[in-house]
Amino acid sequence: MLEPLIHLRKVEKRYANGVRALHDVSLDVKRGEVLCIVGPSGSGKSTLLRALNGLESITGGEVVVDGFAVHDHRTNLNALRRRVGMVFQQFNLFPHKTALENVMLAPTTVLDVPAADARARAQALLDKVGLGDRGASYPAQLSGGQQQRVAIARALAMQPDVMLFDEPTSALDPEKVGEVLDVMRQLAREGMTMLVVTHEMGFARAVAHRVIFMDGGEIVYQDAPEGFFGAPRNERLKAFLGQILK
Amino acid sequence: MRPSMKRWMWHGVYAVVLLALGFGVYLATARVDYDWRWERIPQYLVGTEGEEIRAPFDGFVDVADDGKSIVLNELKGAGSERYAGFDRLLVGDGDLVFQNDVLARKSGLQAGPLAVGLWVTLEISALSLVFALVLGLVAGLGRVAQNPAARHLAATYVEIIRGTPLLVQIFIFYFFIGTVLSLSAFAAGVAALAVFTGAYVAEIVRAGIEAVPRGQMEAARSLGMNYAQAMRHVILPQAFKKILPPLAGQFINLIKDSSLVSVMALTDLTKAGREVVSSTFSPFEVWFTVAAMYLLLTGGLSWLVRRLEKGMAAGA
Ligand SMILES: Nc1ncnc2c1ncn2[C@@H]1O[C@H](COP(=O)(O)OP(=O)(O)OP(=O)(O)O)[C@@H](O)[C@H]1O
Ligand SMILES: [Mg+2]
Numbered sequence: 001m002l003e004p005l006i007h008l009r010k011v012e013k014r015y016a017n018g019v020r021a022l023h024d025v026s027l028d029v030k031r032g033e034v035l036c037i038v039g040p041s042g043s044g045k046s047t048l049l050r051a052l053n054g055l056e057s058i059t060g061g062e063v064v065v066d067g068f069a070v071h072d073h074r075t076n077l078n079a080l081r082r083r084v085g086m087v088f089q090q091f092n093l094f095p096h097k098t099a100l101e102n103v104m105l106a107p108t109t110v111l112d113v114p115a116a117d118a119r120a121r122a123q124a125l126l127d128k129v130g131l132g133d134r135g136a137s138y139p140a141q142l143s144g145g146q147q148q149r150v151a152i153a154r155a156l157a158m159q160p161d162v163m164l165f166d167e168p169t170s171a172l173d174p175e176k177v178g179e180v181l182d183v184m185r186q187l188a189r190e191g192m193t194m195l196v197v198t199h200e201m202g203f204a205r206a207v208a209h210r211v212i213f214m215d216g217g218e219i220v221y222q223d224a225p226e227g228f229f230g231a232p233r234n235e236r237l238k239a240f241l242g243q244i245l246k
Numbered sequence: 247m248r249p250s251m252k253r254w255m256w257h258g259v260y261a262v263v264l265l266a267l268g269f270g271v272y273l274a275t276a277r278v279d280y281d282w283r284w285e286r287i288p289q290y291l292v293g294t295e296g297e298e299i300r301a302p303f304d305g306f307v308d309v310a311d312d313g314k315s316i317v318l319n320e321l322k323g324a325g326s327e328r329y330a331g332f333d334r335l336l337v338g339d340g341d342l343v344f345q346n347d348v349l350a351r352k353s354g355l356q357a358g359p360l361a362v363g364l365w366v367t368l369e370i371s372a373l374s375l376v377f378a379l380v381l382g383l384v385a386g387l388g389r390v391a392q393n394p395a396a397r398h399l400a401a402t403y404v405e406i407i408r409g410t411p412l413l414v415q416i417f418i419f420y421f422f423i424g425t426v427l428s429l430s431a432f433a434a435g436v437a438a439l440a441v442f443t444g445a446y447v448a449e450i451v452r453a454g455i456e457a458v459p460r461g462q463m464e465a466a467r468s469l470g471m472n473y474a475q476a477m478r479h480v481i482l483p484q485a486f487k488k489i490l491p492p493l494a495g496q497f498i499n500l501i502k503d504s505s506l507v508s509v510m511a512l513t514d515l516t517k518a519g520r521e522v523v524s525s526t527f528s529p530f531e532v533w534f535t536v537a538a539m540y541l542l543l544t545g546g547l548s549w550l551v552r553r554l555e556k557g558m559a560a561g562a
Contacts, residue, residue: 053468055464055467055468078467078470078471078472079470081467081468081469081470082469082470084468085468086465086468088461088464088465090459090461092459092461092462092464092465093465094462094465094466094480094484095484096483096484096487105469105479105480106469106470106471109471109475109479110469110470110471110475151465154469155469158469158470
């Protein structure tokens with residue numbers, strides 16, 4: 001059998017201030033799998049994603065992503081991060097660069113891709129997220145939904161093996177949520193491995209192969225969407241879903 | 247009253263206050279029987295007496311028949327030197343002259359002592375500015391670095407420099423470091439000003455970097471950029487826009503602070519002012535002139551920075 005693309009074993013994370021953000025988290029994700037992570041605020045969802053690309057160091061257990069032992073301090077995290085795309089709630093586009101330059105920057109500086117190739121590829125990615133005509137715009141001139149789509153294109157420019165999304169639509173006006181979810185749905189259809197922290201239960205139900213419920217830093221429950229949303233056998237999850245679907 | 251009339255009224259108030267202040271100055275000088283001699287000042291800005299030709303050694307003068315050239319024959323030795331192209335001859339045929347005596351003058355304008363002082367101040371300020379920028383950038387990056395050695399070194403530098411008076415630092419650079427490394431007064435002055443200003447620039451750079459949202463560094467790093475690449479391509483360009491105004495203020499301070507190097511054997515604008523005062527006995531006119539010349543430098547710098555800011559605003 002193929003080795004899982006992501007492998008977590010008994011992961012612990014305690015912040016310097018003593019907060020235990022992750023506890024005994026074990027998880028395997030196969031190549032091509034789409035995973036949605038839901039849970040109340042402060043349950044450790046962001047911490048989990050950030051532990052995967054080493055933005056946050058863990059205090060116990062093992063994290064292996066794409067063959068890189070993230071928990072090992074000898075691992076070259078820069079090399080790992082080239083293989084792992086990340087999309088943030090606040091977009092975090094580079095405000096001093098145009099949309100096209102945002103998408104080109106990492107390939108040209110990190111991979112030494114010639115500018116002409118990087119430009120052509122960036123243009124193709126902007127076309128793909130439906131912003132082919134906005135390449136010359138600066139982030140401040142784009143709507144939230146457009147910025148988030150540029151951010152997705154920027155992450156894709158490194159041709160990652162896995163994409164991490166941390167509440168990608170939470171900062172958007174409701175009418176802009178759809179355009180971003182459409183891009184993500186398209187990515188999932190193309191077979192991208194995705195971990196998506198989201199409150200969009202419709203998206204999770206329709207796109208995810210597996211949904212994970214986190215609470216208090218632990219994975220409390222996981223199942224395929226039918227079971228997860230249909231008849232969950234967990235009281236905390238029931239209460240959470242009752243809250244959110246109300 | 248209409249708003250536009252009201253505004254004109256306040257412009258009027260401004261003019262009246264300025265006039266009143268000027269009149270106050272006039273009254274004050276009238277009280278001490280000061281007599282203004284502004285006509286003495288221009289010659290210290292631009293000299294008209296012409297460039298001097300001085301004797302390089304002791305010797306006898308031999309004037310050519312047409313009076314258009316002279317030859318100076320060395321008194322003790324076989325050296326001789328020929329001069330031509332002057333406009334006014336100050337020696338006669340057969341005269342004995344000594345080293346450094348003025349033989350003749352070429353007419354034309356040349357910089358007076360105040361103008362030379364202005365140039366020295368400009369030179370010192372510009373050189374210190376460049377070094378301060380480099381030093382401040384390095385120390386500012388040190389302040390925000392993960393590495394404890396870099397962080398503590400940068401913090402120590404900033405604390406020591408900001409905690410001691412510039413005048414004392416100039417003395418230390420001139421008398422101690424300058425002596426040990428046998429620096430000229432000029433080099434010691436530039437070094438002292440650069441080290442002093444660099445500490446303030448470091449704090450400005452640090453504040454600018456810290457004002458860039460944390461998400462920028464995280465986005466850059468999660469794309470696989472290393473720390474240096476993220477700093478260079480993402481953080482510093484954004485920080486630079488934020489630090490340009492305080493940086494400009496710091497460099498204006500640098501120009502003004504440079505007047506303190508006049509305590510060394512260095513004739514900057516302030517020192518030139520002191521020398522001119524002692525030969526004219528017109529301190530009011532001289533110091534007003536010197537102040538105006540500093541204003542010219544600082545105003546010019548402000549103007550340049552405003553243009554740069556406008557250019558950057560248009561670029562993004
Ligand atoms: N840098 C930090 N330092 C200290 N504690 C932190 C830090 N980041 C997060 N925490 C704490 O760790 C816990 C988990 O936070 P995390 O951001 O992972 O939750 P989350 O599930 O993403 O929440 P949300 O839905 O609000 O984004 C919370 O209690 C939070 O306060
Ligand atoms: Mg979060």
